[in-house]
Amino acid sequence: METPPRVRRGDVRAALLLLLGEEARNGYRMIQDIETRSRCVWRPSPGSVYPALQQLEDEGLVVGEDGGGSRCYRLTERGREEAARLRDAPAPWDEVAGTVPEDRHELRLLWGQLGEAFVHLTRTANDHQVAEAKKLLRRTRQSVFRILAED
Template identity: 70%
Template structure:
């Protein structure tokens, strides 16, 4: 597969977003299932890990793709413990094996400059912590987090103003 051309930033100085092509979600799901059965959430995490935090597909793109793969007879879903686990069918194993070297996460990751990978990964980890805080934090924890977020926002703008 030829490398993707770099995308021009929409505004001067703005960095490009990761470039995901049509069919990349499908190819990534088949590649992950080639390694073994997984549920949708595990596949989303797997794509994010393999792309070094650059690409985290939404459930709104993953689950319809899984449904299409199931309709095509390439994957089968099994309910267990309130979660649906997907596995390749015989037909799906053949298709996944033929395309095993074409898993798109590396190509997507290359669309972002290397110096931004760590920053994106840190942002993803912060987002995960924020989600936990919103779901489980008490009033004191939420108040402390608000102060921290306001200070962090101010500090980021100070960094940008240093030119």
Template identity: 40%
Template sequence: MSGSWTGSGGFGGFDPRSSGGKSGMGIFDMLDQLKEEFEKKVGAATSGTRMNKGDVRAAVLALLAEQPMHGYQIIQQIEERSNGAWKPSAGSVYPTLQLLADEGLIKAEESGGRKTYSLTEAGRAEAEEAGGRAPWESQGMKGGGGSKTALGKAGMELAQAAAQVGRSGSAEQVKQAVDVLEDARRKLYSILAQD
């Protein structure tokens, strides 16, 4: 959607107390526009967390230097350690694991129908050569990028919940939801006002 809201307060001028802002604009259109604005703002704030080519390889080596893991654990650990800023796809992790195995840097052992990967001596040497610095540390994800991504995710989930109340809630439930959103907005601004 294009255009902007008029009004004061709220995110992007969104005022949850209004009945539509623009003439003919319903609450769901407003929530869609809120979502787009939020994605733009959060996306701009977190755009520095894009991972470089080869970071999956470095991440896999760093994790396997700690302990053997299977592919899904590797994906989960990368997401967790980057505070949600980076979740590589299986389509990037599993080919990297195969490449590392082909290079003799890792080995796979199957148990319980699952392959568990661990470093070989050559892999351990390469991981140590990298200085043990994982991509999520060098990209600044521990300090801020990941938390901004988590904020974006929480904001999107809040907008989805508000839309659901708008679609299926009673008039009283919608009024209660507006009160909750107004309170949340005030609390968020009070966080910024803290020293």
């Protein structure tokens, strides 16, 4: 059985500081960047990111500025010093991605590619193509359960 990715206490904080050490960002973009850098293994929730950003603001490590409909964050001088200290350790997104076996990364990538094809299909397929896709998806689902039943 696959173990879930391991995110340690403090990983969100470290990831935010490291990302802001590169450039100012809004919270949504930081969530996306963490997901991308972790090879889609870790997507922190807004419920963990925004409180962490507020805590960093309270500590004087970041400054949030409203503009363009979203709040953009940047490091203060103290925040840059803290981010510089973190650069010597492995990035938290690399550590989290490393908790998932390599073959699972490929499986996640394939699933993502299938999702892209599905979105394209729902937007552009004619009735015959939709009917064929439904048949394929039913067979695929049955096949996956057959694989799982082999043990």
